[in-house]
Amino acid sequence: MTAHPLIEIEGxxxxxxxxxxxxxxxxxxxxxKLAPGATLGLVGESGCGKSVTSLAIMGLLPRRSxxxxxxxxxxxxxxxxxxxxxxxxxxxxxxxMIFQEPMxxxxxxxxxxxxxxxxxxxxxxxxxxxxxxxAIALLRRVHIPSPEKRIDDYPHKLSGGMRQRVMIxxxxxxxxxxxxxxxPTTALDVTLQAQVLDLMRELKATSGAxxxxxxxxxxxxxxxxxxVAVMYAGEIVERASVDELFASPQHPYTVGLLxxxxxxxxxxxHLATIEGMVPNMIKPPAGCRFAAxxxxxxxxxTKAPPPLVDVTPGHASRCIKAPLERLVx
Amino acid sequence: MTALLDxxxxxxxxxxxxxxxxxxxxxxxxVEGVSFSVKAGETLALVGESGCGKSTVSRLVLRLIExxxxxxxxxxxDLLALDPAELRAxxxxxxLIFQDPYASLNPRMTVGQILAEPLALHNLVPASSRRxxxxxxxxxxGLEPRVARRYPHEFSGGQRQRIAIARALAVExxxxxxxxxxxxxxxxxxxxxxxxxxxxxxxxGLAYIFVSHDLAxxxxxxxxxxxxxxxxIVETAATETLFATPxxxxxxxxxxxxxxxxxxxxxxxIVLQGELPSALNPPAGCRFHTxxxxxxxxxxxxxxxxIADGTGHATACHRVTELPPADAIVPHDGxxxxxxxxxxxxxxxxxxxxxxxxxxxxxxxxxAGV
Numbered sequence: 001m002t003a004h005p006l007i008e009i010e011g012x013x014x015x016x017x018x019x020x021x022x023x024x025x026x027x028x029x030x031x032x033k034l035a036p037g038a039t040l041g042l043v044g045e046s047g048c049g050k051s052v053t054s055l056a057i058m059g060l061l062p063r064r065s066x067x068x069x070x071x072x073x074x075x076x077x078x079x080x081x082x083x084x085x086x087x088x089x090x091x092x093x094x095x096x097m098i099f100q101e102p103m104x105x106x107x108x109x110x111x112x113x114x115x116x117x118x119x120x121x122x123x124x125x126x127x128x129x130x131x132x133x134x135a136i137a138l139l140r141r142v143h144i145p146s147p148e149k150r151i152d153d154y155p156h157k158l159s160g161g162m163r164q165r166v167m168i169x170x171x172x173x174x175x176x177x178x179x180x181x182x183x184p185t186t187a188l189d190v191t192l193q194a195q196v197l198d199l200m201r202e203l204k205a206t207s208g209a210x211x212x213x214x215x216x217x218x219x220x221x222x223x224x225x226x227x228v229a230v231m232y233a234g235e236i237v238e239r240a241s242v243d244e245l246f247a248s249p250q251h252p253y254t255v256g257l258l259x260x261x262x263x264x265x266x267x268x269x270h271l272a273t274i275e276g277m278v279p280n281m282i283k284p285p286a287g288c289r290f291a292a293x294x295x296x297x298x299x300x301x302t303k304a305p306p307p308l309v310d311v312t313p314g315h316a317s318r319c320i321k322a323p324l325e326r327l328v329x
Numbered sequence: 330m331t332a333l334l335d336x337x338x339x340x341x342x343x344x345x346x347x348x349x350x351x352x353x354x355x356x357x358x359x360v361e362g363v364s365f366s367v368k369a370g371e372t373l374a375l376v377g378e379s380g381c382g383k384s385t386v387s388r389l390v391l392r393l394i395e396x397x398x399x400x401x402x403x404x405x406x407d408l409l410a411l412d413p414a415e416l417r418a419x420x421x422x423x424x425l426i427f428q429d430p431y432a433s434l435n436p437r438m439t440v441g442q443i444l445a446e447p448l449a450l451h452n453l454v455p456a457s458s459r460r461x462x463x464x465x466x467x468x469x470x471g472l473e474p475r476v477a478r479r480y481p482h483e484f485s486g487g488q489r490q491r492i493a494i495a496r497a498l499a500v501e502x503x504x505x506x507x508x509x510x511x512x513x514x515x516x517x518x519x520x521x522x523x524x525x526x527x528x529x530x531x532x533x534g535l536a537y538i539f540v541s542h543d544l545a546x547x548x549x550x551x552x553x554x555x556x557x558x559x560x561x562i563v564e565t566a567a568t569e570t571l572f573a574t575p576x577x578x579x580x581x582x583x584x585x586x587x588x589x590x591x592x593x594x595x596x597x598x599i600v601l602q603g604e605l606p607s608a609l610n611p612p613a614g615c616r617f618h619t620x621x622x623x624x625x626x627x628x629x630x631x632x633x634x635x636i637a638d639g640t641g642h643a644t645a646c647h648r649v650t651e652l653p654p655a656d657a658i659v660p661h662d663g664x665x666x667x668x669x670x671x672x673x674x675x676x677x678x679x680x681x682x683x684x685x686x687x688x689x690x691x692x693x694x695x696x697a698g699v
Contacts, residue, residue, distance in 0.1 A: 046515050189542055190378070190544065193588070194585075194586035197588070216515060218590035219590045220588050222588070222591055222592045243592050249669065249672075252672075255673055255676070256517060257517060258665070258673065260520035262549035263549075264589060265661065269527065271523055271524055271678070272677070273524060277485065327672070327675075328668055329668070
């Protein structure tokens with residue numbers, strides 16, 4: 001880690017106030033640092049707060065119902081204190097995002113060229129002609145065949161994999177410093193997924209942007225990321241380098257996730273399951289949020305919320321029983 | 330042993346464009362000569378990319394859509410010759426589970442009503458004892474009987490998929506077609522449903538046709554696999570054989586692309602270039618030749634037949650004997666360390682949906698006004 005993180009999130013908390021007067025705790029006391037050029041996988045299951053975190057960074061949460069506190073420092077700004085006007089300058093420019101569903105995130109009534117050129121003109125200015133040239137270069141960079149022709153196509157003419165590559169080209173239009181990709185491969189077939197993952201790896205090497213990859217697929221994380229943060233019920237429960245996390249996970253939830261994935265190396269009759277359900281986030285449990293589903297739970301676990309502490313340097317876990325190897329030796 | 334289900338040369342073309350007078354002028358060739366069989370109690374997986382025709386095949390064998398050609402025999406009877414009453418009786422023996430448990434359950438019916446409806450339709454259980462039967466089925470899929478009074482919106486995705494499975498089981502079928510049953514579910518829930526499907530198969534002797542694009546899941550659940558590309562089966566074999574010695578270049582590309590949760594996984598990924606051709610206008614010759622790294626002139630002109638070797642491993646490729654050996658196609662994930670293996674073992678392997686806490690409400694209260 002360098003001394004100057006590109007983005008530093010401190011104590012991020014997101015509460016949603018519902019119409020019925022109840023408050024949902026979507027993200028709680030989240031701390032995260034990311035160095036320039038690093039690739040972080042943010043992993044967790046539906047409702048764990050991973051997408052809300054990314055929307056908070058982008059300033060895309062609805063003001064009326066979402067209560068966001070803490071600090072998100074990026075490039076000299078605290079994004080949570082930045083006025084909308086400045087945020088609009090940052091978004092699509094130094095901060096870019098790729099969404100899961102390329103079908104719904106492209107405007108069907110404009111050509112893909114129009115949509116990429118709009119981004120370039122908005123942030124970079126210049127002539128229509130030079131913006132168009134840049135758009136063609138971007139499409140070529142994400143391996144769209146014959147980009148000079150494709151640039152005038154409407155989104156419906158492209159396949160799912162191509163649309164996702166157009167989204168990536170658009171996100172790269174202004175050389176962002178931070179790229180957030182929210183489940184970029186989930187809607188794609190394995191073969192297209194492989195193409196997009198290859199492209200992500202290539203970007204990592206050539207663009208110098210830091211990437212936050214949000215996914216529920218540990219396989220995708222292992223292939224693309226350098227670091228991983230696992231989220232459960234609004235909190236980061238484990239944070240480590242990919243090699244560390246997959247070799248010696250230090251939070252029971254991560255262990256359960258790894259065990260519940262079908263394995264290619266051998267055949268098991270039954271997969272591990274994480275019993276029970278995610279806690280109700282209107283009234284989160286007082287102690288460890290995973291305690292009710294944890295096979296290693298003890299009395300102390302439900303008393304106080306466990307802190308996220310380093311088990312080994314650079315490998316943090318929110319489990320008071322870590323290092324977990326002690327439990328089975 | 331005779332097969333439970335035998336499909337032979339299935340063909341389905343959907344009209345894609347019509348003339349002024351309604352005569353079809355262009356067709357999507359969704360399924361083009363697909364043959365396979367399923368034995369009682371076994372699982373056949375149909376895999377392939379979106380648009381390869383795997384879902385269409387699963388609907389053809391139930392006659393939910395009518396094939397344009399071919400034959401389907403179930404327990405030796407020709408399904409295409411059945412009249413509507415006989416067809417309805419047949420459907421009792423073969424059921425379907427869909428991908429999206431949010432869309433496949435009627436939101437206005439309670440779980441009890443959803444499960445009692447097939448019993449009433451097929452007149453299986455007298456009205457007086459239907460409630461008992463519903464309770465019994467719910468227990469079978471790991472739900473508590475008291476959930477029968479609740480509505481689908483009160484359940485999580487995994488629980489809804491259990492209800493969908495319960496509905497399929499209600500009529501005591503011999504074959505269940507599972508169309509991507511776990512792809513909408515979270516990882517930890519997915520493993521519960523896969524365990525449940527396996528338990529039910531062992532207990533009830535069910536046969537499954539498992540339609541999926543997730544090859545790790547297929548490796549876990551299937552006995553045999555048929556790989557489809559653009560409406561045709563390109564390779565079929567026992568699961569272990571297919572993963573150990575994949576032959577068709579398309580199968581190899583699919584297997585090599587499986588993402589595995591091991592950063593140091595050894596792999597030689599084959600990334601297919603180009604786009605999936607359209608089924609509206611499939612390529613001449615071998616339908617895979619536009620994306621195949623081994624294509625020769627013969628592949629562009631002549632469609633390869635599906636030829637089986639002595640072991641039942643069948644491949645449709647002209648160059649099957651000339652391809653390089655298939656070692657290290659499937660990424661090798663190395664396995665867990667002994668300590669991690671023990672930690673994973675501490676997690677349950679159960680198929681129950683609910684812990685001791687019982688049914689929890691999912692989400693908040695129903696929207697105001699309901």
